[in-house]
Amino acid sequence: MHPTPLAHIRPWTSAALLTGAALLIGAAPASAARPRYALSLGPAGFAPTELHVPAGERVVLRVTNTGPAPVEFESSDLNRERVIPAGGAIAVYVGPLHPGTYAFFDDFHPRLRGTLIADRAAR
Amino acid sequence: MSRPILGAAALAATLLAPVGRARADLHVRWPVVDYREVEYEQNGLISFGRAGSGFDRAQSYSNAIGVGILPSWEMELEGESEAAPGEGLRMDAVTMENTFQLTDPGEYQFNLGFYAEYSRSVRRGRPGSVTLGPIVQKELPDFLGTDSIHTLNLFLTHDAGPGGTHATGLVYAWQSLLYLNAFASPAIEIYGNIPDIAHAGHFDEQEALAGPVLVGAVRMGRWGTLKYQAGYLVGLTSGSPRGAVRWQLEYELAF
Numbered sequence: 001m002h003p004t005p006l007a008h009i010r011p012w013t014s015a016a017l018l019t020g021a022a023l024l025i026g027a028a029p030a031s032a033a034r035p036r037y038a039l040s041l042g043p044a045g046f047a048p049t050e051l052h053v054p055a056g057e058r059v060v061l062r063v064t065n066t067g068p069a070p071v072e073f074e075s076s077d078l079n080r081e082r083v084i085p086a087g088g089a090i091a092v093y094v095g096p097l098h099p100g101t102y103a104f105f106d107d108f109h110p111r112l113r114g115t116l117i118a119d120r121a122a123r
Numbered sequence: 124m125s126r127p128i129l130g131a132a133a134l135a136a137t138l139l140a141p142v143g144r145a146r147a148d149l150h151v152r153w154p155v156v157d158y159r160e161v162e163y164e165q166n167g168l169i170s171f172g173r174a175g176s177g178f179d180r181a182q183s184y185s186n187a188i189g190v191g192i193l194p195s196w197e198m199e200l201e202g203e204s205e206a207a208p209g210e211g212l213r214m215d216a217v218t219m220e221n222t223f224q225l226t227d228p229g230e231y232q233f234n235l236g237f238y239a240e241y242s243r244s245v246r247r248g249r250p251g252s253v254t255l256g257p258i259v260q261k262e263l264p265d266f267l268g269t270d271s272i273h274t275l276n277l278f279l280t281h282d283a284g285p286g287g288t289h290a291t292g293l294v295y296a297w298q299s300l301l302y303l304n305a306f307a308s309p310a311i312e313i314y315g316n317i318p319d320i321a322h323a324g325h326f327d328e329q330e331a332l333a334g335p336v337l338v339g340a341v342r343m344g345r346w347g348t349l350k351y352q353a354g355y356l357v358g359l360t361s362g363s364p365r366g367a368v369r370w371q372l373e374y375e376l377a378f
Contacts, residue, residue, distance in 0.1 A: 021257075058229070070159065072159075072377060076305040076340075076342065079228070079262075079270070079272070079302065080228060080229075081157070082158070082194075082227075083158045083159045083160075083191075083194070083377070091227065091230075092227075092229075093227055093228065093229030093230045094229060095229075095264070096264055096265075097264070098264075098265075107342075107344075107377060108345070108377055109345075110342075110344035110345065
């Protein structure tokens with residue numbers, strides 16, 4: 001049985017090549033310029049509690065934690081969860097979304113909830 | 124070398140697992156770190172095959188404690204145990220697993236991560252192993268009428284420590300998940316193991332399994348999240364078990 005061509009490459013070089021290839025393929029931006037929407041989360045909850053975004057487009061939610069403790073932006077509907085340190089901000093990349101409503105909440109304080117509404121006329 | 128001898132050698136190589144991955148590790152890793160969460164995870168696998176094949180009712184389990192230390196780094200410490208057919212369960216290895224999140228989900232065309240583990244055998248005379256490689260994930264929002272998530276693990280493995288071989292193995296895993304709801308979503312998974320990529324042999328001599336899996340989670344607010352996966356995988360080659368039941372239970376708690 002003859003060795004495969006990969007046999008002549010050191011294993012960790014192979015791993016580096018595999019990862020490099022994945023980075024090259026994967027790091028292409030999903031969209032050049034995406035609409036951005038601001039959302040804040042503090043002890044009183046999300047503001048706004050209803051956020052309208054365009055359906056069928058990739059959008060960025062900039063979520064700012066205005067409170068004194070860490071929070072976690074989470075949405076089962078959007079398949080996203082991110083911890084935000086006190087005073088910090090994160091970008092949450094979502095979409096393109098079907099028209100409809102998508103619930104989100106603070107996983108550290110689940111009573112703090114909001115809704116993302118994807119509609120055709122949001123822009 | 125004749126085909127039967129070659130097949131037997133490939134089967135023996137798979138069973139002896141010279142590059143040392145626990146079979147309970149048959150689960151697809153995602154390129155996402157649960158920062159500031161501590162988790163307990165159990166994986167189980169029971170395989171079935173012909174009597175005397177080494178696969179019939181073989182069991183393997185892993186139990187792990189993990190912590191999302193940084194937004195881009197999660198570490199797990201795992202104990203692995205196995206039971207060969209007709210034998211009792213015994214501890215096999217202790218493994219440190221690291222998942223690195225390289226991109227935010229949805230930021231680029233693909234979600235990317237990197238996985239690296241060091242496994243140390245607790246059995247006398249058996250080498251440890253190092254496993255590492257990329258995790259690539261694609262979210263397709265309108266696939267078969269629903270959102271879907273497709274994830275590929277492509278890991279290289281190599282023995283580490285005395286008694287090891289010079290073989291480099293390739294472990295691959297694929298999951299295509301159709302997101303129906305948080306509680307239960309169907310997925311198809313494919314797993315393969317080439318113990319020595321320099322002498323990969325024919326596909327039929329390698330270990331390869333595929334089958335349906337159900338994936339879900341129950342969120343309990345400040346009491347954490349229970350995640351679960353269960354499925355039945357079918358052996359695709361003569362170097363694989365005839366079938367295998369696999370499951371994963373995971374409890375996550377934010378801190």
